[in-house]
Amino acid sequence: MNLIFLGPPGAGKGTQAAAVSGDLKVPHISTGDMFRKAISEGTPTGLKAKSFMDAGQLVPDDVVIALVKERLAMDDCRNGYILDGFPRTVEQAEALSAFADLDAVINLDVDDEVLVNRLSGRRVCPVCGAPYHVSRLNGETACKVDGTPLIQRDDDKPETVLSRLNVYHEKTAPLIDFYQKAKLLHSVGGDLSLEEISEAILKALEASK
Ligand code: AMP
Numbered sequence: 387m388n389l390i391f392l393g394p395p396g397a398g399k400g401t402q403a404a405a406v407s408g409d410l411k412v413p414h415i416s417t418g419d420m421f422r423k424a425i426s427e428g429t430p431t432g433l434k435a436k437s438f439m440d441a442g443q444l445v446p447d448d449v450v451i452a453l454v455k456e457r458l459a460m461d462d463c464r465n466g467y468i469l470d471g472f473p474r475t476v477e478q479a480e481a482l483s484a485f486a487d488l489d490a491v492i493n494l495d496v497d498d499e500v501l502v503n504r505l506s507g508r509r510v511c512p513v514c515g516a517p518y519h520v521s522r523l524n525g526e527t528a529c530k531v532d533g534t535p536l537i538q539r540d541d542d543k544p545e546t547v548l549s550r551l552n553v554y555h556e557k558t559a560p561l562i563d564f565y566q567k568a569k570l571l572h573s574v575g576g577d578l579s580l581e582e583i584s585e586a587i588l589k590a591l592e593a594s595k
Pocket of ligand 1: 417421440445446471550
């Protein structure tokens with residue numbers, strides 16, 4: 387299945403996409419992860435993306451669209467994929483429709499107040515990417531998987547979180563309507579437990595077959 391996971395930053399798209407990608411055996415494609423990797427490797431795409439990401443702004447459409455088009459043409463996407471964090475603008479969604487045939491769009495719906503708390507308390511392992519929340523770390527400061535000291539992503543700092551949410555409401559939220567009109571949208575409440583959300587997503591996908 388060719389799927390999109392839509393939702394505001396902090397809604398849990400990455401966590402849910404990783405779980406469902408394991409269930410469906412299709413690759414999980416996160417544009418945010420692709421940019422972070424490109425930045426750490428110092429590639430031209432990384433250099434273009436860095437200043438936008440640090441400011442909580444969107445990377446220009448042409449850069450993201452080219453990246454995703456190239457990624458979806460790879461062999462491992464032949465039996466499907468999950469896009470996490472793309473599209474984020476109507477222009478990206480329109481471009482995507484020219485080179486992808488979508489089966490469903492899962493929209494994770496979470497209130498802003500919950501998102502601010504989740505994002506500003508998020509800590510991640512810089513090596514394996516495992517996510518944590520300060521409220522559940524009990525003072526621990528290292529990754530449980532590999533022992534690396536946890537960090538706060540630059541774009542999870544409070545001032546950047548607010549600008550990411552504004553960008554979401556202005557540029558990305560219109561996609562809910564866009565995919566509703568295309569009869570592809572399934573909305574799932576994102577403030578249930580992780581297991582309940584996964585279950586609701588799998589049920590929605592089953593219904594969309
Ligand atoms: P994420 O990890 O999905 O929250 O993405 C982190 C940052 O990467 C975003 O705040 C944007 O700066 C950039 N980014 C990721 N995906 C896109 C996209 N589809 N369009 C524009 N910018 C993006």
